[in-house]
Amino acid sequence: MYSVFLWRKGFRKDDRANYFLILAAFALHTTAMIERGFSISACPVNNLFEATLFIAWTIAASYLIFGLFHRLRFLGVFASHLLFFMGVFALMPALDPPRSSTPDFSGTLISLHAALILLAIGAFGLSAVAALMFLTEEHDLKVHKLRAAFSLLPPIQRLERVMNSLLVCGVFLFTAGLAISPFLVRQKYGVWFKNDPLLDYSIFIWLFYLGLLISRWKFGQGGRRFAWSTAASFAFIMLTFWGFLLLSQVHHP
Amino acid sequence: MNVVVIGLSHHTSPVELRERFAFAESKIPAALNQLRDSGLASESVILSTCNRVEIYAATALLPAKAFSELTHFLVRAVGAGFAPGPKAIYTLAEPHSLRHLFKVACGLDSMVLGETEILGQLKDAYTLAHSHKHTGARLNKAFQRAFNVAKHIRTHTNIQRGSVSVASVAVELAQKIFSSLAERQVLVIGSGEMSEKVARALVSRGVKKIVIAGRSLERAELLAEEFSGRAVRFEDWAGEFGNIDIAISSTSAPGYILDRAKLEPLMKLRKHRPLLLIDIAVPRDIDPAVNFLDNVYLYNIDDLQAIADDYLKQRKEEIRVCEGIIDQKVSQLRNAECGMRIGSTPQGVPRAT
Numbered sequence: 381m382y383s384v385f386l387w388r389k390g391f392r393k394d395d396r397a398n399y400f401l402i403l404a405a406f407a408l409h410t411t412a413m414i415e416r417g418f419s420i421s422a423c424p425v426n427n428l429f430e431a432t433l434f435i436a437w438t439i440a441a442s443y444l445i446f447g448l449f450h451r452l453r454f455l456g457v458f459a460s461h462l463l464f465f466m467g468v469f470a471l472m473p474a475l476d477p478p479r480s481s482t483p484d485f486s487g488t489l490i491s492l493h494a495a496l497i498l499l500a501i502g503a504f505g506l507s508a509v510a511a512l513m514f515l516t517e518e519h520d521l522k523v524h525k526l527r528a529a530f531s532l533l534p535p536i537q538r539l540e541r542v543m544n545s546l547l548v549c550g551v552f553l554f555t556a557g558l559a560i561s562p563f564l565v566r567q568k569y570g571v572w573f574k575n576d577p578l579l580d581y582s583i584f585i586w587l588f589y590l591g592l593l594i595s596r597w598k599f600g601q602g603g604r605r606f607a608w609s610t611a612a613s614f615a616f617i618m619l620t621f622w623g624f625l626l627l628s629q630v631h632h633p
Numbered sequence: 634m635n636v637v638v639i640g641l642s643h644h645t646s647p648v649e650l651r652e653r654f655a656f657a658e659s660k661i662p663a664a665l666n667q668l669r670d671s672g673l674a675s676e677s678v679i680l681s682t683c684n685r686v687e688i689y690a691a692t693a694l695l696p697a698k699a700f701s702e703l704t705h706f707l708v709r710a711v712g713a714g715f716a717p718g719p720k721a722i723y724t725l726a727e728p729h730s731l732r733h734l735f736k737v738a739c740g741l742d743s744m745v746l747g748e749t750e751i752l753g754q755l756k757d758a759y760t761l762a763h764s765h766k767h768t769g770a771r772l773n774k775a776f777q778r779a780f781n782v783a784k785h786i787r788t789h790t791n792i793q794r795g796s797v798s799v800a801s802v803a804v805e806l807a808q809k810i811f812s813s814l815a816e817r818q819v820l821v822i823g824s825g826e827m828s829e830k831v832a833r834a835l836v837s838r839g840v841k842k843i844v845i846a847g848r849s850l851e852r853a854e855l856l857a858e859e860f861s862g863r864a865v866r867f868e869d870w871a872g873e874f875g876n877i878d879i880a881i882s883s884t885s886a887p888g889y890i891l892d893r894a895k896l897e898p899l900m901k902l903r904k905h906r907p908l909l910l911i912d913i914a915v916p917r918d919i920d921p922a923v924n925f926l927d928n929v930y931l932y933n934i935d936d937l938q939a940i941a942d943d944y945l946k947q948r949k950e951e952i953r954v955c956e957g958i959i960d961q962k963v964s965q966l967r968n969a970e971c972g973m974r975i976g977s978t979p980q981g982v983p984r985a986t
Contacts, residue, residue: 450788521809522924524936526943529796529805537907538812600904603928 398456399447402463406440413437428625429476431498436466454532458509465618466505472622489564496557497582501617503550504589507543508614511607514539518604540602543610544593551589558582565630578628581620588613634675634771637696638730639703639722640687643744646721648683654711656681658761664710665767673702676772680737680758682751684744689734691771696726728963731775735959738779739786740793746948747792752783774966782962790958792951797944799827799937800834803911806940807835807879810907810930815839820877822846822870823884824856827913827934831881836860844877846870848884874899874908881911882918892920900926911937 413433416424424430443459470476517536520528533539561579562572592609595601625631641651656664661679668677674690681687688707692699704724708716716722725733733742738755740747759776762768768776787793796802804814811817819840821828824847832843843862846869847853853864865873867884874880874896884890891910900908910931912919917933924931 517809521806521930524932524939526940528809529802529940529944531809533809535809535812537810541812602905603907605927 396453398460399444399453402440402447402456402460403444405463406437406444409433409437409440427476428494428498429470431494432466432470432475435498435502436463436470439463439466458513461512462505462509469618469622473626475622475625489560489567493557493560493564496553496560500550500553500557501621503546503553504610504614504617507546507550508611510539510543510546511610511614514543514607515604515611518607540606543607544596547589547593547610551586551593554582554586554589558586568630574630576628576630578624578631581624585613585617634691634693635696635699636689636691636727636730636734636771636775637699637703638687638689638725638733639700639707640680640685641717641722642685642687642742644742645723646717650717650721651684651686654686654707654717655683656686656711660710661758661761662765665762665765667710668706669767671702671706673699673706676769677767678758678762678772678776680755682754684751685737685742687737689730689772689775691769696724699726700724728967731963731966732959734775734779735782735962736956738783739955739959740783741952741955741959745797746945746952747794749787749793752780756780771970774970778962778966782959785962786955786958790951790954792948792955794944794947797941797948799913799934799941800830802937802940802944803831803881803932804834804838806930806932806937807909808838810909811878813839815841817878818842818844818876820844820846820870820873820880821856822867822880822882822890822918823848823914824852825883825913828881828883829856831911831913832860835879840879844873846873871895871899875902877908878906879909879911881913883913884918886914886918887916889920890918891923893922893926896923896926896929900928913937 413424416430420426424434439459440463443456447453447456513533514536517528517531517533517539519525520531521536534542561582565574566572592601592606592613596606641654643651656679658681661681664679665677668674668688668690673694674692676691678689679687680689686707688703690699690703694702704716704722708714736742738752740749740751743751755776759768759772763773796805807814807817814835817835817840819832819835819842821832821843824845832840836843841861843857843860845853845857845860845862845864846867847856847864848867850864850866853867856862857864882890905928907928907930910919910923910929912931912933915934919931919933921931921933923929
């Protein structure tokens with residue numbers, strides 16, 4: 381909530397209050413992760429819930445380091461929103477199933493598949509953050525707000541480039557993660573393909589992002605529409621991924 | 634030993650008067666020698682810029698006596714032949730002299746509030762005096778502290794943030810849109826004084842390619858030569874839109890020379906690359922409706938002036954914060970010096986309480 385006010389104020393001043401709020405949350409988060417780690421006698425990165433929270437923890441840690449430089453402290457406004465949504469996402473049902481005696485991601489191929497998909501979602505998430513920065517700054521420039529000139533945000537052209545690069549990176553990782561799926565299905569069911577809601581959903585997401593990139597390369601799609609598509613598609617993933625995971629038979633036999 | 638200041642600045646005297654009392658840089662070492670030889674000051678620094686002429690001196694004389702002697706010295710040294718009126722010259726003793734020095738270093742006493750050029754000029758003046766051994770414990774400490782305070786204020790306040798001129802605001806906006814100005818191409822339509830200023834400001838920030846379209850091709854060519862750019866006929870400016878990134882327009886046309894219907898197909902040619910339009914003309918050259926197009930950012934003279942005014946307003950709001958910091962730093966300096974003097978009191982002499 382505090383970050384929303386900071387966002388409205390513009391990004392001109394480093395804000396210690398926001399920094400210390402994130403620092404306090406980080407301390408609590410670290411304590412919770414340590415507690416969980418001791419309770420399961422392993423590093424707490426065994427399922428999607430833990431993996432999401434681990435990524436959130438690394439983002440918070442990175443921000444706290446960047447935030448030591450007062451010119452970069454404004455990034456906390458974006459980091460806190462991202463961390464909040466990741467926290468909400470992690471609380472969705474089915475991401476933290478009751479623990480079995482063996483870790484969920486015990487196989488190399490499964491671990492690689494999960495890691496690639498998670499990294500891809502991370503890249504899409506960061507691209508969405510760059511898109512939000514772009515939309516904020518673009519709006520300020522359009523309506524001639526003083527904060528457009530005063531803010532510490534990078535130039536919109538650079539943000540667009542960052543958005544694009546992260547999307548390319550995300551699609552590449554997502555493709556690699558998806559490419560492993562047939563091997564996993566064959567290991568488990570003896571067939572190369574098994575119809576599954578999460579698999580269909582993943583293919584839809586993959587096609588959507590691929591389409592987004594093609595429309596940019598082929599038709600010069602850029603600027604505001606590109607940024608809106610990037611931000612909205614990530615919000616869509618955040619809101620729907622858990623639902624399809626819940627429906628999936630392959631991931632929860 | 635008291636640190637005193639006498640001087641004239643843009644606050645107290647017009648340029649006609651300031652120029653009569655200005656020191657040529659080559660004459661400053663001799664003037665500093667005279668100050669020491671006459672017993673007026675054991676340490677001194679002379680700052681002479683287009684906006685101020687000031688003598689900072691550490692002297693054993695009482696302030697009133699020092700001010701009168703330094704004023705006579707100033708008149709003699711520059712050969713002005715007359716003394717400036719009491720309102721034109723200011724005289725300050727401690728702690729006001731130190732506060733003034735700190736304010737000057739921070740740009741709080743400058744014509745353009747918060748500007749940084751004065752800090753460089755002050756450093757040069759100090760270095761000159763220091764290299765000729767005209768500074769000692771008092772002025773060294775005072776000037777070093779002034780430079781530190783200026784750095785502190787630049788880092789911790791917004792006094793130097795933003796641009797307060799229309800041309801600089803235009804450059805700043807361009808930097809918010811484009812990753813690098815060095816590869817950007819600028820089109821100047823009409824060769825008015827303000828568009829020239831904006832173009833010059835852009836060139837100073839790295840722009841290399843400038844195209845000038847003027848009704849008088851001869852004048853456009855002259856201007857293009859100055860910017861190492863090229864000139865085109867006024868009728869041909871629209872043909873350049875495929876390549877340019879920034880357009881500055883200041884023609885005397887009675888109506889819009891660029892509207893949405895004209896720009897829309899041109900934007901397709903540009904493959905939707907961002908375009909910054911700066912319309913400095915009155916009446917305006919560019920239809921405000923073009924700002925509704927994607928990737929087009931239009932600013933007219935009022936928009937730029939409003940941003941410059943807001944910046945200035947924000948700088949003024951920071952003055953109180955800066956003065957608070959300066960007061961604190963002056964007290965710290967004086968307390969430290971006082972402590973050192975007490976610490977160096979000879980044995981047997983009771984210490985001041």
